[in-house]
Amino acid sequence: MPHTQTQAHTxxxxxxxxxxxxxxxxxxxxxxxxxxxLAAALRQSNGIWFGWSGKQTGEFTGQIAFQRADGVATxxxxxxxxxxxxYYNGFANRTLWPLFHYRLDLxxxxxxxxxxxxxxxxxFADTFSPLIAPDDLIWVHDYxxxxxxxxxxxxxxxxxIGFFLHIPWPPPSLLMSLPGHRELxxxxxxxxxxxxxxxxxRQAFIDYATVQFEATxxxxxxxxxxxxxxxxxxxxxxxxxxxxGAVHSIAARQAxxxxxxxxxxxxxxxxxxxxxxSKGLAERFAAYxxxxxDHPELHEKVSLLxxxxxxxxxxxxxxxxxxxxxxxxxxxxxxxxxxDWVPIRYVNQGYSRDELFGIYRAARxxxxxxxxxxxxxxxxxxxxxxxxxxxxxxxxxxxxxxxAQLPQAVLVNPHAIEDMAEGIARALAMPLAERQERHRAMLxxxxxxxxxxxxxxxxxxxxxxxxxxxxxxxxxxLREAAGAKR
Ligand code: GDG
Numbered sequence: 121m122p123h124t125q126t127q128a129h130t131x132x133x134x135x136x137x138x139x140x141x142x143x144x145x146x147x148x149x150x151x152x153x154x155x156x157x158l159a160a161a162l163r164q165s166n167g168i169w170f171g172w173s174g175k176q177t178g179e180f181t182g183q184i185a186f187q188r189a190d191g192v193a194t195x196x197x198x199x200x201x202x203x204x205x206x207y208y209n210g211f212a213n214r215t216l217w218p219l220f221h222y223r224l225d226l227x228x229x230x231x232x233x234x235x236x237x238x239x240x241x242x243x244f245a246d247t248f249s250p251l252i253a254p255d256d257l258i259w260v261h262d263y264x265x266x267x268x269x270x271x272x273x274x275x276x277x278x279x280x281i282g283f284f285l286h287i288p289w290p291p292p293s294l295l296m297s298l299p300g301h302r303e304l305x306x307x308x309x310x311x312x313x314x315x316x317x318x319x320x321x322r323q324a325f326i327d328y329a330t331v332q333f334e335a336t337x338x339x340x341x342x343x344x345x346x347x348x349x350x351x352x353x354x355x356x357x358x359x360x361x362x363x364x365g366a367v368h369s370i371a372a373r374q375a376x377x378x379x380x381x382x383x384x385x386x387x388x389x390x391x392x393x394x395x396x397x398s399k400g401l402a403e404r405f406a407a408y409x410x411x412x413x414d415h416p417e418l419h420e421k422v423s424l425l426x427x428x429x430x431x432x433x434x435x436x437x438x439x440x441x442x443x444x445x446x447x448x449x450x451x452x453x454x455x456x457x458x459x460d461w462v463p464i465r466y467v468n469q470g471y472s473r474d475e476l477f478g479i480y481r482a483a484r485x486x487x488x489x490x491x492x493x494x495x496x497x498x499x500x501x502x503x504x505x506x507x508x509x510x511x512x513x514x515x516x517x518x519x520x521x522x523x524a525q526l527p528q529a530v531l532v533n534p535h536a537i538e539d540m541a542e543g544i545a546r547a548l549a550m551p552l553a554e555r556q557e558r559h560r561a562m563l564x565x566x567x568x569x570x571x572x573x574x575x576x577x578x579x580x581x582x583x584x585x586x587x588x589x590x591x592x593x594x595x596x597x598l599r600e601a602a603g604a605k606r
Contacts, residue, residue, distance in 0.1 A: 128188055131583065132256045133167035134246065138264035139209070140171035140196050154261065156359045159572045161579055163191045163258075170195045170248045176204060182247045196245055197513040199240065206236020209434050212264045215298070218437070220263060220287050221398040221492040224297060226437050234300055238267065245271035245412045252277060257582050262286045262310070270307035281506075282313035282582040283339070286356070287494040288521070289321040292328040302332060306545045309335065309344050313581045315354040317495040322351050341590050348590070352581050355525055355571040358500045366477035366505075375471070375478030386423045386461075390483035392498050394474060395428040396469065397441045400517065402532040405464065407489075408472070412463060413458050415545060422488070422548065425479070429470035442468075450585035480505035484512045485547045489534040493520040499529070503562045506590035509557035513547035515540070525565055528558040 135158050150156050162169055169192060173566070184195045208234035218226035233274035245268060252258065252272075258281040260268050269281045305328055308314060316322040326342070329335045337343040342349045343479065366372045379388060379474040389408070406426050428445070432438045449466040456463045469478065480486060486502030499514060499522040506512050516522060516529035523531055532543035 124510065130165045130496050133161055133165040133579070134248070134252065134256050134258045135162060135167065135169045135261065136248065136258065136265060136268065137169070137171045139174055139213070140169050140194050143173075156362065157356065157575055159175065159192050160572060161575045162193070166193075168193045168195050168251060170244075170251065172196065172208075173198050176201055180243060180305075182243065184247060184251075195241075195248065195251065197267045201241075203236060203240050203243070206232050206401065207240035208264070209432075213239035213423050213435050214437075215591070216263045217287070219294060219298060219396075220290050221459045222288075222290060222294060226293060227297070227493065229299060230571055241265060241267045242269055244268055245275060248279070249275055250405050252279060254279070259284065259578070259581065259582065261361055266304055267307045269310040270341070273310045273400055280582050281310070281313065282578065283308065283311045284315040284354070284356075285321065285494070286576060287315060288318065288492055289324045289328075291324050293327060296527065305329060306333065307340065309333070310349055310351045311349055311579070313350045313352055314350045315581075317353075317355050318524045320524070321494070321521070322353050324349060339590050341542035348587075350581055350584075352578065354574060354578050354581075355569060356495050356497070356520060356556055357572075357574045358504060358566060359427065359498060360504055360570045360573075361499060362565050363473070363477065367481075369474040369477070371472055371474035372478035372481070375475040376482045379479060379482035383423055387480055387484040388473045389424045389485040389487055389544065389548075390502075391421060391426045391428075391487045391489075392479070392501075393426075393428055393447075393488075394431040394443055396431060397437060398490055399428075399491055400428065400489045401428060401441070401450060403491070403534050403537060404487060404540065405445065405452060405490050407483050407537045407544065409448075409452045409455075410537050410541040411544050412452070414541060418545075418548070419456065419457060420554075422463075422467065423461070424463060425467070425483070426472065427469070427476075427479070429466050431440065476501065477505045481507065485544060486512055487524075488514065488520065489517045489532060489540060490520050491517070491534050493517070493522070494530065497520040497522075499526060500566045503559065503566055506559055506563075508556065508559060508563070510552065511555050513550050513555055513558070515543045515547050525569065526562050528561045536552065574601055596600075 141155050158169060171194035177200055181198045184197055187194045210230065214228040226596045244265065256279055258279050260283045269283060272281060288358060303559050326337060329342055330337060333344055335342045340351050342351060357417060391404060393401060412419065430442060435487065449464045452464055453462055480502045488496055488499040491494060499516050499520060502514055514529040516526060516531055517534040519534060530543045530547050533539045545576050
């Protein structure tokens, strides 16, 4: 029979993100979450991952370096110093990141930053336009590249283009403090699908768009004139099978044993965060200090291990938080240490994923208390790493996107030191049966809504015809998944 054109055809995916983390060699212990999440979708569709190499060049040329690693094709460009300073360190990390995490006090408004952001987004659009074929699906990631969809539309591309926001979308009154907020948000409506980590962030977007642009909501699709944009709540998940597989790794077992031995019978509390002011580390240390002050019986019986690899060291607010935490941990240790007990072990270094697994597993309490967080994957990793027969307890901020999916954690207000201290005390005292029950429920949600569910759900929405999407709402579905009685 002659070969016909009617065979099922998977459209090719082009993923675009600020950084492309190319994997080299066989050791993938440190690969990033996004890489894991996108790799399967990219491999399946023979797609390409486009973005910044992380390298600096003397003058921007737009020359693309193509590579293939672990079955994934990547296309990267280098940026010049001014781009890195204004777009990445500037508008992305000193303007949008703090603003979108409700930190107006740390938000720096500068014309150069906005100019650099616009320029680099144009450069991204110009450089990767030649790679785009008519029926490619384009999936743009995160706050660095919000205007990219608009730039592609201006260049005439009619492909289905989607955007996933990894961080919160701020309430309208906060967003409106940004000069150019209308243009930024208006550009978002050039996407066919926008994915949010939680209903709260989606609602904030709807609140803004319906008032500022008189866009109307039909089901979960916004209509502005002819344009339809589907707003999807699509919380990012873990590669559960891969992560849980670390239970067999030697590095995980060694890390666990090392911690258990060094804890000499004490209950370990663990925190793992990029060193970032959004993660609420100073408040967490203060809550632990209060716990020690209120519970003398816990002295020498508990120990907090905080792992916090430094990030974004080029930005002053990150250097400040580092100094603040050095001082705070020093003060607490000075006040409470004895000759054979240090209350806080505060470590500014990263560990491999396998080692992290062992560290989580050795801890009786996982302390995840960001002031704001789009999702927070550490919360999910901590749950997956537990021994179901004797699991530790997750103490989780109400203001992390993960809280909407994991109501069985001990939920705390990270701004209220007393509430956090009380939550830690509750977690330490929790009976085995209750720990098991909470763990079982959370593990079930995390397993069902894993990273494949996340990318498949987003990709399915992206591939769908806009009119068909008008009928959808996935909110009820997600509530059911979380078993939420909130
Ligand atoms: C953004 C959003 C959203 C940390 N220390 C080490 C290490 N890590 C890994 C963790 C985790 C990842 O880094 C951090 O992910 P988070 O989700 O906690 O936070 P962000 O970096 O702020 O990410 C966030 C995420 O995007 C995804 O959408 O959840 O809300 O802010 O996987 O394990 N990994 C290794 N060594 C370390 O020392 N190997």
